[in-house]
Amino acid sequence: MANRTRACVNVRLPILVGGLFFVAACASPPVSETTGVGARAEIRGCGDSDVTGQATLRERPSEEGVKLVDISIEVRGLSDGKHAVHVHETGQCEPCSAAGGHHDPGPFGKSTPDAPDYNHPFHGGDLVNIEVVDGYGMLETTSSRIALSSGRLSVFDEDGSAIIIHTNPDAYCDQEDELTPGCAGGSRDACGVIVLEN
Numbered sequence: 001m002a003n004r005t006r007a008c009v010n011v012r013l014p015i016l017v018g019g020l021f022f023v024a025a026c027a028s029p030p031v032s033e034t035t036g037v038g039a040r041a042e043i044r045g046c047g048d049s050d051v052t053g054q055a056t057l058r059e060r061p062s063e064e065g066v067k068l069v070d071i072s073i074e075v076r077g078l079s080d081g082k083h084a085v086h087v088h089e090t091g092q093c094e095p096c097s098a099a100g101g102h103h104d105p106g107p108f109g110k111s112t113p114d115a116p117d118y119n120h121p122f123h124g125g126d127l128v129n130i131e132v133v134d135g136y137g138m139l140e141t142t143s144s145r146i147a148l149s150s151g152r153l154s155v156f157d158e159d160g161s162a163i164i165i166h167t168n169p170d171a172y173c174d175q176e177d178e179l180t181p182g183c184a185g186g187s188r189d190a191c192g193v194i195v196l197e198n
């Protein structure tokens, strides 16, 4: 379990140079505990070049040792209202359908949207809606379902991952109970391949 407590230690070193001095030293925490792993995605419209945006992702350990990923997304040019946002399973955006289904490394691995047995809204990559007002949307959210560092939840598997913003809001419907095509947001408005930043 990671210990995020900042280690600030007063080190008193008696130095005899015409007197007694006390030196206070504050030890810096390890870089990995303060900055974590970072990633970003340049978001572009799937068919509308006026749609632009960016996503930043940063992983940090929780006090309990769980990997948390803080996600910040800004987008311009989409229609006003709520839009579904997910991490999709393939790091491809050309065309946006190449991003595949929702990131869901397992154990179920049922990533295909709109199928009777798929795992929505419990995929690893399922996030929350972004709301666009006057053409501008911003989302700040945190997920423990994905990771940026290596491991089973990592978005950096062998074919990478992408962020998709859909045309419609995610209704978070459970497809296991009732098949509702399009309830995860329908068609794809924007996409960004997630790339490692540090």
Ligand SMILES: [Cu+2]
Binding pocket: 084, 085, 086, 087, 088, 102, 164, 166, 184, 185
């Ligand atoms: Cu999606």
